[in-house]
Amino acid sequence: MSYTRARLQFPGPPVKNFLIGNLDQTMANDVHEKWIQWNREYGQIFQTWNGLFSRVIYIGDPRIIAEIATSNWPKSAAQYDGFKPLDGDALFVQTNQDRWKMQSKRLAPAFQPSVIQSQYPCLAKHIGNYVKQLDAAARSNSVIDLSSLNILLSLDFIGDIAFGTSFNAINQGPDCRIAQLLEMILPELMKCGLFPLRGKIPIFEKTRIMNRAITELRDMAKDAVKDARRKDLTEDGNGKVKPDKKIFEILALQREADGNYTFNSQELCDNYVAFLVAGGDPTAHTMSFLVWQVLRNPAIFAQLRAEIDASIPYEAEVATLEHVKLPYLNMVLKETLRFSSPGFGTFRTCAKDTTYTEIPDYGKTLTSSILSDGDRANPSCEDPTSPSLTVREAALRLDCLGQGLAMLEMTLTLATLFRRYDLTLVPGFELEYMPSFTLKPKNGFPIRVTRREC
Numbered sequence: 001m002s003y004t005r006a007r008l009q010f011p012g013p014p015v016k017n018f019l020i021g022n023l024d025q026t027m028a029n030d031v032h033e034k035w036i037q038w039n040r041e042y043g044q045i046f047q048t049w050n051g052l053f054s055r056v057i058y059i060g061d062p063r064i065i066a067e068i069a070t071s072n073w074p075k076s077a078a079q080y081d082g083f084k085p086l087d088g089d090a091l092f093v094q095t096n097q098d099r100w101k102m103q104s105k106r107l108a109p110a111f112q113p114s115v116i117q118s119q120y121p122c123l124a125k126h127i128g129n130y131v132k133q134l135d136a137a138a139r140s141n142s143v144i145d146l147s148s149l150n151i152l153l154s155l156d157f158i159g160d161i162a163f164g165t166s167f168n169a170i171n172q173g174p175d176c177r178i179a180q181l182l183e184m185i186l187p188e189l190m191k192c193g194l195f196p197l198r199g200k201i202p203i204f205e206k207t208r209i210m211n212r213a214i215t216e217l218r219d220m221a222k223d224a225v226k227d228a229r230r231k232d233l234t235e236d237g238n239g240k241v242k243p244d245k246k247i248f249e250i251l252a253l254q255r256e257a258d259g260n261y262t263f264n265s266q267e268l269c270d271n272y273v274a275f276l277v278a279g280g281d282p283t284a285h286t287m288s289f290l291v292w293q294v295l296r297n298p299a300i301f302a303q304l305r306a307e308i309d310a311s312i313p314y315e316a317e318v319a320t321l322e323h324v325k326l327p328y329l330n331m332v333l334k335e336t337l338r339f340s341s342p343g344f345g346t347f348r349t350c351a352k353d354t355t356y357t358e359i360p361d362y363g364k365t366l367t368s369s370i371l372s373d374g375d376r377a378n379p380s381c382e383d384p385t386s387p388s389l390t391v392r393e394a395a396l397r398l399d400c401l402g403q404g405l406a407m408l409e410m411t412l413t414l415a416t417l418f419r420r421y422d423l424t425l426v427p428g429f430e431l432e433y434m435p436s437f438t439l440k441p442k443n444g445f446p447i448r449v450t451r452r453e454c
């Protein structure tokens with residue numbers, strides 16, 4: 001009876017049969033394209049079934065998303081439990097509201113703007129290495145996979161600040177162990193998030209490979225915690241940590257008023273791993289998506305180039321913090337996040353009955369009245385006086401603790417990339433999007449780079 005009522009509550013794709021619901025479609029690799037297609041077909045709210053008793057209701061309207069995010073609907077245990085083998089009890093997967101609030105408050109000091117800016121020297125070092133790879137590709141006129149390079153850069157940077165470990169990812173390339181581990185973990189982890197029973201009863205070989213990779217990764221995080229605590233660099237031992245420390249140290253050395261460490265080793269390990277997974281890939285993929293979009297939009301590219309060229313001297317190998325006050329690049333980044341965000345959603349529980357009387361049909365009204373074309377990237381829409389800004393900001397506001405850190409890495413890297421090189425797409429290449437925990441380029445991003453003349 002209640003199943004029949006729930007079936008009729010929202011539209012959605014037909015189920016294959018009552019037992020498997022829509023799992024044949026939601027577990028497939030092209031699920032991201034299906035989500036978009038269902039949004040177009042069924043509107044801003046639709047549902048799919050994980051068998052007979054469990055359903056997922058999808059919400060695409062930015063205004064409702066913003067309301068859910070700002071009123072902190074609890075994270076859905078059914079889904080986040082699927083991520084717990086990797087992230088333990090970290091903020092990212094925290095479904096207990098009180099613990100989420102407490103952790104959020106305690107982690108916040110390590111992500112303040114001043115702390116983020118103080119990570120610059122570490123980031124600049126890794127971007128310098130990134131530039132060396134691109135210079136070598138330019139000299140030999142060879143094609144380089146920008147998607148892989150962006151992933152390796154993000155791993156080096158996040159590894160450094162979240163683990164205090166040099167992954168040496170850019171130098172090792174495909175042999176980088178951490179990149180291999182994430183490849184084994186992330187696609188399978190997403191499936192376990194969408195269908196947690198898959199993780200709980202690991203009958204598939206892929207799930208068992210994931211579990212072994214998780215153990216290896218978590219062991220590395222445990223070592224990072226031990227190292228940070230062993231060194232205990234706090235000068236006076238009273239919990240006052242100098243702002244130029246890396247994020248992992250700030251957290252490891254943070255103390256409460258009674259002198260005890262704020263986080264126990266387990267919590268640190270959980271959060272370090274979560275930073276790596278939540279922070280590395282999405283930052284890398286956003287950069288790749290941006291370059292792909294921009295190179296296919298000459299007018300946007302020209303405006304972006306003009307802004308960057310006016311701000312960064314040709315001789316600068318890596319852009320500095322002073323160089324990257326770049327409002328247009330910022331808009332293009334936000335538009336990329338709206339158009340093709342690697343962090344494509346959040347799972348929340350609707351704990352009490354909630355009514356939305358007016359659900360706009362995004363596909364038909366919002367796109368035409370507010371955005372010029374919701375299906376086409378267009379940063380110029382982000383005119384600060386435009387009403388669209390609030391809607392777009394709303395869509396982006398999904399409670400990301402690392403947003404400032406990601407913006408720092410993306411802005412500096414992209415500004416450096418566009419200032420230093422001409423980039424040419426490989427003829428016939430089309431970037432395809434694939435959901436793999438985050439939305440990523442399915443087939444890499446081969447590109448040719450040439451050192452600019454001035």
Ligand code: HEM
Pocket residue numbers: 091092093104274275276278279280282283286337341342343344345346347398399400401402403405406
């Ligand atoms: C462009 C890059 C990034 C994107 C698109 C992104 C996207 C997101 C999204 C959509 C969420 C909400 C996920 C959910 O509720 O399930 C989230 C949460 C989170 N992100 Fe990011 N993220 C990015 C970069 C980073 C970085 C660099 C870090 C950290 C080092 C980070 C750390 C986190 C954490 C800890 C959470 C959980 C926050 C909470 O529950 O309060 N993210 N991110």
